[in-house]
Amino acid sequence: xxxxxxxxxxxxxxxxxxxxxxxxxxxxxxxxxxxxxxxxxxxxxxxxxxxxxxxxxxxxxxxxxxxxxxxxxxxxxxxxxxxxxxxxxxxxxxxxxxxxxxxxxxxxxxxxxxxxxxxxxxxxxxxxxxxxxxxxxxxxxxxxxxxxxxxxxxxxxxxxxxxxxxxxxxxxxxxxxxxxxxxxxxxxxxxxxxxxxxxxxxxxxxxxxxxxxxxxxxxxxxxxxxxxxxxxxxxxxxxxxxxxxxxxxxxxxxxxxxxxxxxxxxxxxxxxxxxxxxxxxxxxxxxxxxxxxxxxxxxxxxxxxxxxxxxxxxxxxxxxxxxxxxxxxxxxxxxxxxxxxxxxxxxxxxxxxxxxxxxxxxxxxxxxxxxxxxxxxxxxxxxxxxxxxxxxxxxxxxxxxxxxxxxxxxxxxxxxxxxxxxxxxxxxxxxxxxxxxxxxxxxxxxxxxxxxxxxxxxxxxxxxxxxxxxxxxxxxxxxxxxxxxxxxxxxxxxxxxxxxxxxxxxxxx
Amino acid sequence: xxxxxxxxxxxxxxxxxxxxxxxxxxxxxxxxxxxxxxxxxxxxxxxxxxxxxxxxxxxxxxxxxxxxxxxxxxxxxxxxxxxxxxxxxxxxxxxxxxxxxxxxxxxxxxxxxxxxxxxxxxxxxxxxxxxxxxxxxxxxxxxxxxxxxx
Amino acid sequence: xxxxxxxxxxxxxxxxxxxxxxxxxxxxxxxxxxxxxxxxxxxxxxxxxxxxxxxxxxxxxxxxxxxxxxxxxxxxxxxxxxxxxxxxxxxxxxxxxxxxxxxxxxxxxxxx
Numbered sequence: 001x002x003x004x005x006x007x008x009x010x011x012x013x014x015x016x017x018x019x020x021x022x023x024x025x026x027x028x029x030x031x032x033x034x035x036x037x038x039x040x041x042x043x044x045x046x047x048x049x050x051x052x053x054x055x056x057x058x059x060x061x062x063x064x065x066x067x068x069x070x071x072x073x074x075x076x077x078x079x080x081x082x083x084x085x086x087x088x089x090x091x092x093x094x095x096x097x098x099x100x101x102x103x104x105x106x107x108x109x110x111x112x113x114x115x116x117x118x119x120x121x122x123x124x125x126x127x128x129x130x131x132x133x134x135x136x137x138x139x140x141x142x143x144x145x146x147x148x149x150x151x152x153x154x155x156x157x158x159x160x161x162x163x164x165x166x167x168x169x170x171x172x173x174x175x176x177x178x179x180x181x182x183x184x185x186x187x188x189x190x191x192x193x194x195x196x197x198x199x200x201x202x203x204x205x206x207x208x209x210x211x212x213x214x215x216x217x218x219x220x221x222x223x224x225x226x227x228x229x230x231x232x233x234x235x236x237x238x239x240x241x242x243x244x245x246x247x248x249x250x251x252x253x254x255x256x257x258x259x260x261x262x263x264x265x266x267x268x269x270x271x272x273x274x275x276x277x278x279x280x281x282x283x284x285x286x287x288x289x290x291x292x293x294x295x296x297x298x299x300x301x302x303x304x305x306x307x308x309x310x311x312x313x314x315x316x317x318x319x320x321x322x323x324x325x326x327x328x329x330x331x332x333x334x335x336x337x338x339x340x341x342x343x344x345x346x347x348x349x350x351x352x353x354x355x356x357x358x359x360x361x362x363x364x365x366x367x368x369x370x371x372x373x374x375x376x377x378x379x380x381x382x383x384x385x386x387x388x389x390x391x392x393x394x395x396x397x398x399x400x401x402x403x404x405x406x407x408x409x410x411x412x413x414x415x416x417x418x419x420x421x422x423x424x425x426x427x428x429x430x431x432x433x434x435x436x437x438x439x440x441x442x443x444x445x446x447x448x449x450x451x452x453x454x455x456x457x458x459x460x461x462x463x464x465x466x467x468x469x470x471x472x473x474x475x476x477x478x479x480x481x482x483x484x485x486x487x488x489x490x491x492x493x494x495x496x497x498x499x500x501x502x503x504x505x506x507x508x509x
Numbered sequence: 510x511x512x513x514x515x516x517x518x519x520x521x522x523x524x525x526x527x528x529x530x531x532x533x534x535x536x537x538x539x540x541x542x543x544x545x546x547x548x549x550x551x552x553x554x555x556x557x558x559x560x561x562x563x564x565x566x567x568x569x570x571x572x573x574x575x576x577x578x579x580x581x582x583x584x585x586x587x588x589x590x591x592x593x594x595x596x597x598x599x600x601x602x603x604x605x606x607x608x609x610x611x612x613x614x615x616x617x618x619x620x621x622x623x624x625x626x627x628x629x630x631x632x633x634x635x636x637x638x639x640x641x642x643x644x645x646x647x648x649x650x651x652x653x654x655x656x657x658x659x
Numbered sequence: 660x661x662x663x664x665x666x667x668x669x670x671x672x673x674x675x676x677x678x679x680x681x682x683x684x685x686x687x688x689x690x691x692x693x694x695x696x697x698x699x700x701x702x703x704x705x706x707x708x709x710x711x712x713x714x715x716x717x718x719x720x721x722x723x724x725x726x727x728x729x730x731x732x733x734x735x736x737x738x739x740x741x742x743x744x745x746x747x748x749x750x751x752x753x754x755x756x757x758x759x760x761x762x763x764x765x766x767x768x769x770x771x
Contacts (some may be wrong), residue, residue, distance in 0.1 A: 003605070005602065007603075008598075008607035008608075011600055012595060012607070015591070016592070016594055016595050019591045019592050019595070020592070020768070022584070022588045022653045023585060023588040023589070023592065047586065061608070062607075064606070064608050065601065065607065065608035065609050065610060066604075066605070066606040066608055068611050068743070072670060087517055133732055137735060137739070140742075140743075144739070144742050144746060145745055147743075147746055147750075151750055151753070153755075154753055156757045156758065156766075159750055159754045159757060160754065160766055160767070162750055163683070163747070163750050163751065165749070166674075166743065166746060166747055166750065167677065167690065168685060170690050170693075170694075170743050170747075171674070171677065171693065173739075174693050174694060174697050177697050177701075177736060178670075178697055178700070181700060181704055183728075184729070185704040190728075198743045225697060350759070375693045465615075465699050545715065548712075548714060552734060552738060571689065575734060637738075641741075646743045647749065647754065648745075648749060649752070651752050651756075
C-alpha cells in the first residue's frame with residue numbers, strides 16, 4: 001500500500017537533516033536551529049500518522065528495495081513500534097525547541113544538531129527494523145552519537161564520563177554481537193520473525209539459554225539495569241541538559257527496554273525463568289537506584305539515579321508478563337520519558353540562570369523563576385506518583401498487576417520505592433525552589449521563551465497523561481502496543497503472513 | 510626554500526611517496542569501481558584512497574597536505590558522500606520502494622552493470638575516504654593544540 | 660572446535676586488558692582486541708569444510724562456497740569498530756590534555 005512508504009522516511013529524514021546541517025549549517029547562522037526543529041517536527045507528524053496507519057491496518061511490513069524478507073531487510077510497523085515512535089519523536093521535538101535557547105552558550109550549534117539527529121536516526125531505526133543485524137547497526141549509530149554528545153562540553157568531568165560510558169557501551173555492544181552470531185549460526189537467518197519461527201520449531205535449547213544471558217548483559221547494560229548501571233549516573237548528568245533529557249528520556253528505553261522486550265517476547269519467546277529474572281533485575285534497580293538517589297546533592301546526578309529506579313519499574317511491569325503488567329510497564333515508559341525529560345530540562349534551566357547544579361547553593365528560586373518552579377513541581381508530583389498526574393496511574397497499574405500475579409513482595413517494594421522517591425523530590429523542591437531567596441540570586445532572570453515553552457508543553461502532558469487510560473484512547477495507543485508483547489508468539493506469524501501477502505517485490509532464489 | 514625541504518621526512522621518503530601516491534590512489538579507484546564484480550567495494554576503496562592522502566601527510570608534513578586539502582573541503586566531501594548515498598536511496602521511490610535498484614541492471618560481469626550498486630560504492634567511498642582522512646587530520650590537529658599550551 | 664575456544668580466549672584477553680589495566684591507551688587496545696575476537700568468531704561461524712571464497716564470477720560455479728553473508732556483516736562491524744575507536748582515541752587525547760596523565764586511577768573525580 002502506498003501509505004507504507006512513510007516507514008523508511010523516519011530514517012531518511014533524520015539522516016538527511018543531520019548531513020544537511022553539517023554541510024550548510026556551519027556557514028549560515030540560524031540554519032541549524034531551523035532545520036533541526038523542522039526535521040523533528042516532520043518526524044513527529046510522521047509518527048502520528050504511523051500510529052493512525054497501524055491502528056487501521058494492523059501490522060505493516062515494508063521490504064527495503066523491494067527485496068522480499070527473510071532474505072531482504074524488512075521494516076515492521078506494529079502497535080509497539082508506533083507507540084515507541086510517538087514517544088521518541090514527541091520528546092525529541094520538545095527537546096529541540098528547548099535547545100534553541102539553551103545551546104547558545106556552546107560554540108558550535110551545528111555539531112550539536114548533527115549528532116542529535118544522528119542519534120535520533122539510530123533510535124528510530126532500532127524501533128523500526130525487523131532484522132536483527134540491522135538493529136545492531138542502528139543501535140551502534142545511536143550509541144556512538146550519544147558517546148560524542150556526552151563529551152560535548154569537553155571539560156574534565158564530561159570527558160571522564162564519556163570515556164567510561166564509551167568503554168562500557170562498547171563492551172555491551174560486543175556481547176550483543178556475540179549473541180547475534182550464535183543466533184545466526186543456529187537459525188541461519190537474520191530476520192527476526194523468521195528467526196522466531198525457526199526457534200519455535202527447533203526449540204531454543206542450550207544456545208537459546210546462552211544467547212539469553214548474552215542479551216541480558218548487553219541490552220541490560222544499555223538499559224542501565226542494576227548490576228550494569230555504573231555508567232549512567234556519570235554519563236547522563238555530564239551531557240548538555242537537552243541531551244540529558246534525550247538520554248534519560250528515550251535513549252535508554254529505545255536501546256535497552258525496547259530491545260529487551262522485542263527480543264525476549266517476540267523472538268526468543270517469553271518463559272518463566274526470563275520473567276523472574278527480569279522482575280528481579282527490575283526490583284533491584286528500583287530499590288537500589290532510589291536509595292542511591294536520596295543522598296545526592298547534584299541536581300542532575302540525583303535525577304540520573306532516579307532514572308535507574310524508574311527503569312526498574314518499567315522492567316518490573318513488563319517482566320510480570322501479564323497483560324495488565326505489560327500495559328502498566330509501557331504506560332510508565334511513556335510517562336517516564338515525559339516527566340524525566342521535563343526534570344532534566346528544569347535542571348538545565350536552573351543551571352542556565354544560576355550556573356550551579358548543587359542543590360545546597362540554591363534556594364528560593366520560585367520567586368525569580370515561576371515557570372521553572374511550577375513545571376518542576378508538576379514533574380516531581382508525577383514522578384512520585386501523586387494522584388492526578390500521569391505517574392500515579394502507571395505505578396498503580398504496575399502495583400495492581402503485581403498483586404494480581406501474587407507477587408506481594410514486589411508490590412511492596414514498588415510502594416516503598418515510590419515513597420522514597422517522594423521524599424527525595426521533596427528535598428529537591430525544598431532546597432531549590434522554596435525557602436528564602438539568597439542574596440546571590442537577586443539578579444537572575446526567568447529562562448528565555450523557547451525553553452519555558454518546551455517545559456510548559458511537557459508539564460501539560462504530565463497533568464493530562466492519565467487520559468491515556470480512558471477507554472476510547474487506551475485502545476488506540478497503549479493497548480495495541482501491549483498486545484504485541486502479551487501475545488508474543490503471534491509476531492512471527494503476523495510478519496511472515498504479511499510478507500507472503502505483499503503483492504510486489506521479487507524474492508531471492 | 511630550505512624550510513620547505515625540512516618539513517616532513519627525508520628526501521628518500523618524499524621521492525618514493527611522489528612515485529607511489531598516484532599508484533595507490535589509482536588502485537583505490539580500481540577497487541571501488543569494481544566493487545560489484547570482485548572483492549572490495551566502497552569501504553575498501555575509500556580506505557585505500559584515504560591512505561594515499563595520509564601517506565602524503567606523513568611524508569611532506571601537515572602543512573603541505575592541509576594546503577592541498579583544507580579541513581573544510583574534506584568534511585564537505587564527507588557530507589556530500591552521505592547525501593549522495595541517501596539521495597540514491599530516496600530515488601528508489603520513483604519505482605515505489607526505498608533503495609529500489611531503479612537503473613538498468615545491464616549485463617552481468619561487465620563494468621557498467623548492476624544498476625545503482627556502483628553509484629552507491631562511489632558515494633560510500635567518498636564518505637569513507639574523506640571521513641578517515643578527516644579523523645586523521647582531527648587527531649593530528651588536537652595534538653597541535655595541546656603542544657601549543659605546554 | 661579448538662579454534663572457537665581460541666576466539667573465546669582472545670576475547671577474554673581483551674576483557675582482562677579492559678578491566679585490569681590502568682592506562683587509557685591499554686584499555687582502548689583491549690577493546691580493539693575484544694572487537695577483533697568477535698569478528699574472527701563471526702567469520703569462523705560461516706566456514707564450511709572444504710569451502711572456497713564466495714567470489715562470484717562467470718567461470719566458477721556457485722556450489723561449495725562458504726557463507727558470504729557474515730563477511731559482509733563483519734565488514735559493517737569493523738566500520739563501527741573504527742568509528743568507536745576513533746572517538747575513544749579522540750576522548751583519550753582530550754583527557755591527556757586536561758589531566759596530564761593516562762592513568763585512570765588519577766582521573767577518577769566522579770564518585771558516588
